[in-house]
Amino acid sequence: MEHRNSTSLTSPLPLREAGALRNLGTVSHEFFHAYNTERIRAQGLEPFDFQRVNMSDALWFGEGFTQYYGELILRRAGYYDDEQFFEKVSSWVNARLNSPGARFTSPVEMSRQAAFTDAAVSIDPTNRNNTYLSYYVQGAGLALVLDLQLRQRYHTSLDKYMQAMWQEFGKPQTPALAPTKAYTVADLQRVLGTVAKDTAFAGSFFRRYIYGHEAPRFGENLATMGLAVVPVKALAAALPRQVEFDEEGRCILVRNTTIGSGLYKAGIDRGDQIMTLDGEKIDNMETLEGIMRKHTPADLVPVRVRNRAGQERAVQVVLTEDTNVQVQGMESVEKMTATAAQKEQRAAWLASAAK
Incomplete structure (x- = not known):
């Protein structure tokens, strides 16, 4: 402080x-x-x-x-x-x-x-x-x-x-x-x-x-x-950012699903457990990641979910795109080039003014 x-x-x-x-x-x-x-x-x-x-x-x-x-x-x-x-x-x-x-x-x-x-x-x-x-x-x-x-x-x-x-x-x-x-x-x-x-x-x-x-x-x-x-992962389906696995391997949504996401639109929210995704039991992150790698944005996948009251239901979830991005120098991006003037400006921005 x-x-x-x-x-x-x-x-x-x-x-x-x-x-x-x-x-x-x-x-x-x-x-x-x-x-x-x-x-x-x-x-x-x-x-x-x-x-x-x-x-x-x-x-x-x-x-x-x-x-x-x-x-x-x-x-x-x-x-x-x-x-x-x-x-x-x-x-x-x-x-x-x-x-x-x-x-x-x-x-x-x-x-x-x-x-x-x-x-x-x-x-x-x-x-x-x-x-x-x-x-x-x-x-x-x-x-x-x-x-x-x-x-x-x-x-x-x-x-x-x-x-x-x-x-x-x-x-x-x-x-x-x-x-x-x-x-x-x-x-x-x-x-x-x-x-x-x-x-x-x-x-x-x-x-x-x-x-x-x-x-x-x-x-x-x-x-x-x-x-x-x-993009960090071009045209990749986004993993649910709100999930964690407890000691028993249950895939629990620990935070509210975000507006616009497939889970949000399907009515899945905090406290719910994702039991199966695309027909496979979800009990660890590796399984979840593997399923997501098989799909692309806009794919419709079946999900079985259990809410906090223990009630189960089957829903269809439309996968959304992973929107995470990364900032890189143009010289390291395919089909892009940073000009000498741009590099000069970047150097001036990041350089110390201390004498």
Whole structure:
């Protein structure tokens, strides 16, 4: 948890190899919070009230942009190579494009859900995987797109935007090291217009992506850096992402099925057990994966399911396509080529400015 002049970190991960890098990602994120969130501080969080909920409209910026920079800093410092950083970018793209919740709720509205989602404890079953997308990953995706647009269209960057926010809202501090001026979402838009020297662009960006539900054009923006968004498994049938196998080998749906999926349309939901799929008993992941490999999207397969009351029924499920994507350099994608100018822009984006 970040504090104004310190951070306390605990982790069960090992301090070597892959665990060390994941721990370093946490350090990078929390360290950036000393700059963004603790000093560049949202109006809804200042002064902080320890007895009541502090609602903020801007956690997509405070947490999401910090998430973006936490990973970007590791690339710029040389702890990640390009491929490792692009894996992080891919996760933000997938989260936004595959989330039903993002179609219904804007980043501003998602931020207001923090009291219910960010380490909050509740025993009530919810449908959040259909109604909610974390402001961490949603904000990181927005930071990515905004950075690329500022670089391509206005020959500036998100770095310059954050520096402008620092000058107005972070640098002026009280003797108690609290910000003398906290920002609003309207301030974030105004400063963007100033940095881009285009208030119409800032207004459009906020209207479409911050107050609205429109999905950013990741492919179009990443292409300016010679990067392509390609399917992980082209024309492959998607595995149900909500299933787990218990100790007895029962295939249980542990989360709500997502809107638009074949299971959702067939009325199968959390707590149900998939007993057979395409006539085969499902008691381990290998069997499930093997069946899915035999099929393609739009195939109709018979499923036998048992609900929490023990009632069994047979349904027909239309398989949907695996929509997961990955971000790669165009030079590594068949029939694509990254130009010298695109590679130069990519290098400038990922390079450290430290002297």
